[in-house]
Amino acid sequence: MRIRVVSSKEEINSLGKGEKIIHLAFRPSNKDIFTLVRTCPGVKAIHIPSSYMRTVSNSTKMFLNMQGVELLEGDVWGHRKDINEYSEIKPEVFDRIQELKAESLSESDLLNRLGRETQLSKDLIKFLLKEKVK
Template sequence: MRIRVVSSKEEINSLGRCEKIVHLAFRPANKDIFTLVRSCPDLKAIHIPSSYIRTVSNSTKMFLDMQGIALLEGDVWGHRKDINEYSEIRPEVLDRIQEFKAEGLSEPDMLGRLGRETRLSRDLLKFLLKEKAK
C-alpha cells in the first residue's frame, strides 16, 4: 500500500485522481483539504502530523466524515521525498494483520504489537485494520 507524500499546497493540483491515502507534510488550510478532496475523488484517508492536525477545523472534520474520508494523525518516519514521492507500507505489515486476526487477538492487542513492530501511527494502523476487514 502506498501513501502519497505532499510537501506543499502547490503539489495538490498535480496529484493523480486515483490517490487513496495522502500524507500532508505541511500545515493545511481548510481550502487545501477541500482542493485535495476535489482533486482525488477516490481518496480514503488524509494523514497529517500530530502538530498540524490540531489546526484542522471542526467543520472540515465534519466534511471529511460526510465524504467518508478518514483523517489520520501521524507521520511518515524515515521517508525521503527527494528519492520517492510515495511512502510504502510494506506487505509484511498487512500479512501480520492477517496473522493476528487468525490468532484471535483483540484490536487493542493488535494495535500495540503492530505499533511496536512497525512504528506506524496508531490512527494509520486502525485504518489498515478496517480496510483489511472489508
C-alpha cells in the first residue's frame, strides 16, 4: 500500500485523482484540505503529524466526516521525499497483522505491538485494519 507524501500546498493541484491515502507534511489550512478532497475525490484518509492535528478546525473535521474521509494522526518515519514521493507500507506488515489477529489479541494489544514493530501510528494501523476487512 502506498501513501502519497505531500510536502507543500503547491503540490496539491498536481495530485492524481486516484490517490487513496495522503500524508500532509506541512500545516494544512482549511482551504488546503478542501482543495485536496476536491482534487482527489477517491481519497479515503488524510494523515497529518500530531502537532498539526490540533490546528485542524472542527468544521474541517465535520466536512471530512461527511465526505467519508478519515483524518489520521501520525508521521511517516524515515521517508525521503527527494527519493520517492510515496511511502510504502510493505506487504509483510499486512502478513503480521493477520498473524496477530490469529492470536486473538485485543485491539489495544494488537495496536501496541504493531506500533512498536512497524513504527506506524495507531490511527494508521486502525485504518489499515478496517480497510483490509472490507
